[in-house]
Amino acid sequence: MKFVWRRSLALAFAGLIGAIVAAVAWPSTSTATLCLLCAGTAIGELLLLRSDNRIGIPLSYSVFIVLAANFDWRASISVGLCAFVAAAALRENPAQGTQHQMAARHAIVGGAALVAFRSAHELIGGRERLSLLLGILVITVVVMIAVDEFVRARTAIVSGLHDRGRRAWTAIASSGALMAIGERGVAGIGHLGVWGPILFAIPLVAAWYSFERLDAAHRAFEQTIEALAMAPEFAGLAPVGHSQRVAALALAIGAELDLSATTLERLEIAARLHHLGAVTLDDPSLGGPPTPAATVAHVTADMLRGMESLAAAGDIVARAGSKRSFTFLDARGNAAALALQYANAYDEAVADRGANSRVAVRSLRIAAGECDAVERSVIDALERVTRRELMADSR
Amino acid sequence: MLTMMDTFPKRLRGFTAATCAIASLIVLGAAIANPHMAWTPLWVLALLAVASEHQRVRLPNGVVVSPGFMVGMTAIVVFRESAWLAGPMLVGAVMGINQRHLAPTTRGWIAFNAANFALGSGAAACAFALLPKPIVEPLPLGIIAVLPAAIAVVVVEALFVAISFWVEDRTALRTSLSAVVPALLQILPFAFVGLFLGRLYRDLGWPIVLLLVVPILLVRGVFTSYLELRATNEATMRLLIRALESKDAYTAGHAERVAAYARYIGEELGMTPWRLERLRSAALMHDIGKLVVPNQLLNKPGKLTAQEFAIVRRHEHVTVEMLQHIDFLRPIAPVVSGEHSQFSDATAKGSIEAFAIAVADAYDAMTSTRSYRRALTQEVALEELRSKSGTQFHPQCVDALTRAIVRRGERHGAGFEVDTEEWDVAPPIAGLGSAGLGDLAEGLERA
Numbered sequence: 001m002k003f004v005w006r007r008s009l010a011l012a013f014a015g016l017i018g019a020i021v022a023a024v025a026w027p028s029t030s031t032a033t034l035c036l037l038c039a040g041t042a043i044g045e046l047l048l049l050r051s052d053n054r055i056g057i058p059l060s061y062s063v064f065i066v067l068a069a070n071f072d073w074r075a076s077i078s079v080g081l082c083a084f085v086a087a088a089a090l091r092e093n094p095a096q097g098t099q100h101q102m103a104a105r106h107a108i109v110g111g112a113a114l115v116a117f118r119s120a121h122e123l124i125g126g127r128e129r130l131s132l133l134l135g136i137l138v139i140t141v142v143v144m145i146a147v148d149e150f151v152r153a154r155t156a157i158v159s160g161l162h163d164r165g166r167r168a169w170t171a172i173a174s175s176g177a178l179m180a181i182g183e184r185g186v187a188g189i190g191h192l193g194v195w196g197p198i199l200f201a202i203p204l205v206a207a208w209y210s211f212e213r214l215d216a217a218h219r220a221f222e223q224t225i226e227a228l229a230m231a232p233e234f235a236g237l238a239p240v241g242h243s244q245r246v247a248a249l250a251l252a253i254g255a256e257l258d259l260s261a262t263t264l265e266r267l268e269i270a271a272r273l274h275h276l277g278a279v280t281l282d283d284p285s286l287g288g289p290p291t292p293a294a295t296v297a298h299v300t301a302d303m304l305r306g307m308e309s310l311a312a313a314g315d316i317v318a319r320a321g322s323k324r325s326f327t328f329l330d331a332r333g334n335a336a337a338l339a340l341q342y343a344n345a346y347d348e349a350v351a352d353r354g355a356n357s358r359v360a361v362r363s364l365r366i367a368a369g370e371c372d373a374v375e376r377s378v379i380d381a382l383e384r385v386t387r388r389e390l391m392a393d394s395r
Numbered sequence: 396m397l398t399m400m401d402t403f404p405k406r407l408r409g410f411t412a413a414t415c416a417i418a419s420l421i422v423l424g425a426a427i428a429n430p431h432m433a434w435t436p437l438w439v440l441a442l443l444a445v446a447s448e449h450q451r452v453r454l455p456n457g458v459v460v461s462p463g464f465m466v467g468m469t470a471i472v473v474f475r476e477s478a479w480l481a482g483p484m485l486v487g488a489v490m491g492i493n494q495r496h497l498a499p500t501t502r503g504w505i506a507f508n509a510a511n512f513a514l515g516s517g518a519a520a521c522a523f524a525l526l527p528k529p530i531v532e533p534l535p536l537g538i539i540a541v542l543p544a545a546i547a548v549v550v551v552e553a554l555f556v557a558i559s560f561w562v563e564d565r566t567a568l569r570t571s572l573s574a575v576v577p578a579l580l581q582i583l584p585f586a587f588v589g590l591f592l593g594r595l596y597r598d599l600g601w602p603i604v605l606l607l608v609v610p611i612l613l614v615r616g617v618f619t620s621y622l623e624l625r626a627t628n629e630a631t632m633r634l635l636i637r638a639l640e641s642k643d644a645y646t647a648g649h650a651e652r653v654a655a656y657a658r659y660i661g662e663e664l665g666m667t668p669w670r671l672e673r674l675r676s677a678a679l680m681h682d683i684g685k686l687v688v689p690n691q692l693l694n695k696p697g698k699l700t701a702q703e704f705a706i707v708r709r710h711e712h713v714t715v716e717m718l719q720h721i722d723f724l725r726p727i728a729p730v731v732s733g734e735h736s737q738f739s740d741a742t743a744k745g746s747i748e749a750f751a752i753a754v755a756d757a758y759d760a761m762t763s764t765r766s767y768r769r770a771l772t773q774e775v776a777l778e779e780l781r782s783k784s785g786t787q788f789h790p791q792c793v794d795a796l797t798r799a800i801v802r803r804g805e806r807h808g809a810g811f812e813v814d815t816e817e818w819d820v821a822p823p824i825a826g827l828g829s830a831g832l833g834d835l836a837e838g839l840e841r842a
Contacts (some may be wrong), residue, residue, distance in 0.1 A: 044826055070705040085585050132597055174609040181603065182595060192591060192596025195534055196532060199591045202584055203610040216669075217621050221628040223721045228635055230720065234713040235687035276634075279642045283689030302635060307630035309623075 057168045064110040065176030068117035070184040080110045107259040116143035139175040149270035175204040186350035229272040237278040247271035256381035267336045270316035338378040364395020414510035425480035436767025441489045465585035472593025487516025518551040519544040545586045654678040656755035663795035682715025750789035762808035773808040
């Protein structure tokens with residue numbers, strides 16, 4: 001698969017270089033531009049602005065904008081066809097959605113761009129003024145996003161409009177508009193010809209590069225956390241799968257309480273690593289008294305606090321470990337710590353001691369007694385989350 | 396080395412005042428000679444210039460990337476027909492304004508940078524203005540017109556910095572000037588985009604500039620979150636190392652040293668930066684399996700009982716399972732499991748990362764003091780690697796490490812250890828084995 005991918009990339013680059021040569025030799029013909037756009041589309045189909053292993057937005061969408069704005073529909077369809085073939089034949093096997101689904105989706109989005117630009121152009125009129133042209137381009141992009149989202153929803157593929165997806169769309173739309181304006185100019189002024197798309201692809205490729213780096217860093221980070229979370233479980237100091245379950249439950253509670261994305265990230269790290277400190281203490285199975293949970297939490301929190309970027313997660317672990325001494329602290333950190341504390345207590349009761357889910361929640365509520373509003377809201381959230389899980393299981 | 400985060404040195408005051416005066420005189424002269432100033436591009440581009448200088452990103456390898464000259468080049472193209480020298484110089488001068496330098500002690504840097512960037516932009520504008528219109532206007536050729544401007548700005552700014560360093564602490568001019576070629580390669584893409592942006596601005600007006608600012612801001616935002624995440628990941632790996640060190644004091648600094656040696660090997664073998672980064676992560680975390688060995692066994696001074704030994708062996712399997720969960724640690728799992736710890740033609744096709752880490756690990760184990768023996772000398776350690784090269788160790792990796800250490804003139808091993816600690820029970824001078832669970836077990840069997 002890797003070999004095929006590399007060969008295709010080499011072919012696409014060959015096409016690009018051929019097109020550049022053609023463009024230098026015959027600057028006036030738009031055939032050269034078309035060759036370039038074909039090569040650009042093929043490469044663009046390979047380069048996706050991805051995030052968190054989701055299906056990304058392909059850079060070829062920018063070329064679709066150029067095609068819709070500057071070329072007649074026959075040219076658009078021929079390049080679009082080339083993109084379709086490239087997408088169907090070249091793409092790496094993705095996590096979700098088949099190659100044909102993606103090729104079809106890209107072709108549909110390209111077609112929608114064409115129809116949207118043409119219709120808006122006929123309705124609003126001329127591309128003689130920059131403001132009008134920009135308006136038409138905005139309409140085109142909005143239609144593209146809507147169609148892309150619609151097709152994703154039909155094929156049960158996750159939405160592309162999450163946080164980084166929005167950034168990806170902005171990069172693609174603004175670069176596509178620049179390429180289109182640069183290629184043809186406005187009312188005959190300021191056209192750079194084939195050089196427009198080439199030059200304004202630079203920021204787009206830079207965007208792709210930083211998205212790839214971010215994605216790689218994200219995967220590396222998740223795996224580092226995963227490795228550290230596994231250590232106490234494999235050492236027999238915590239039940240297997242405990243940190244995974246507690247993290248999922250704590251995050252669900254946190255989401256239910258509308259905690260900010262940053263707090264949720266910290267909460268996840270805190271939940272995944274809350275037993276880590278146990279590995280630095282003596283193993284009770286080889287003799288000696290069992291280590292109290294509070295000591296483990298204390299040691300873990302100290303370890304995390306030693307690292308500047310993990311200190312906030314360390315605070316959550318510390319507060320979650322030290323029973324009720326933290327009520328005077330700020331409500332947000334408090335809610336995160338309580339989410340971790342209750343997720344942990346619930347998992348210990350249900351997974352380790354085999355308690356019934358409803359009984360576990362009820363006994364936690366009784367144990368909490370007369371507590372403050374934040375703690376009550378955390379228990380309520382726990383109850384809602386676990387009840388939803390039960391209903392999903394019984395279905 | 397002087398950095399711009401420090402207090403502005405007093406000795407640079409005269410130099411800065413003089414260069415500011417020169418730059419102001421040039422701008423004034425140019426304005427008198429050619430009073431046609433286009434005001435809208437001046438403030439639009441000045442705002443953009445300040446914004447873009449705040450978008451500087453420092454890459455992990457220390458290179459600073461700034462889209463500043465992109466705006467400079469845009470200004471040069473836009474002002475070519477009006478205030479060709481004063482316009483670009485003024486836009487260059489405002490690039491010196493940086494929020495970081497607003498404190499009273501660092502304010503001098505604003506004047507310093509303003510003079511530097513103004514003179515650089517002025518030189519680039521001269522280089523661009525010298526080219527006749529038939530070269531600049533038609534397109535494939537017009538792209539080349541960027542080169543003299545880019546060279547001018549890089550050379551002038553490098554000279555400026557070099558002279559200022561020389562004024563400040565008499566460092567060699569050559570070291571400052573050696574950065575010219577990398578700087579040129581770094582600003583060229585920005586210069587090209589700036590050229591085209593300038594043409595579009597000239598022909599279509601300023602709204603077009605905003606279209607380009609959007610993707611650049613986005614790239615910067617995404618790249619910054621990448622750098623932050625990378626730092627967090629780094630901190631998490633250090634967490635692991637700390638946990639290991641708290642379990643076993645003898646291994647203090649071991650992970651970092653193995654990572655450094657593995658990096659030497661990777662560099663000698665010509666690995667790409669991406670691959671080097673993965674190799675570094677794997678080297679830093681190669682001992683992760685020790686986390687699951689109970690403290691009492693890891694630090695037990697005497698012999699392990701059969702039962703304790705069985706526990707250690709069981710943990711070895713667990714380690715392999717753990718390593719296989721993690722992408723960048725999977726290649727080294729066979730080494731830890733002992734399956735392929737011997738180099739042979741059959742295993743040579745496996746990932747070279749594993750062998751690189753094995754060699755780095757063995758070298759550091761031999762050149763540092765362990766509970767079972769003191770550090771060996773560097774000569775003995777390298778000789779040991781060489782003698783087992785091709786049987787236990789990958790010959791390429793052994794050669795690479797030897798070359799890298801000899802070339803750097805580094806000294807490790809007995810007499811050169813970084814942290815020499817006082818031990819409760821002094822370790823024996825002679826001893827066998829190295830780091831890692833496999834060798835721990837081996838040493839135990841022998842004992």
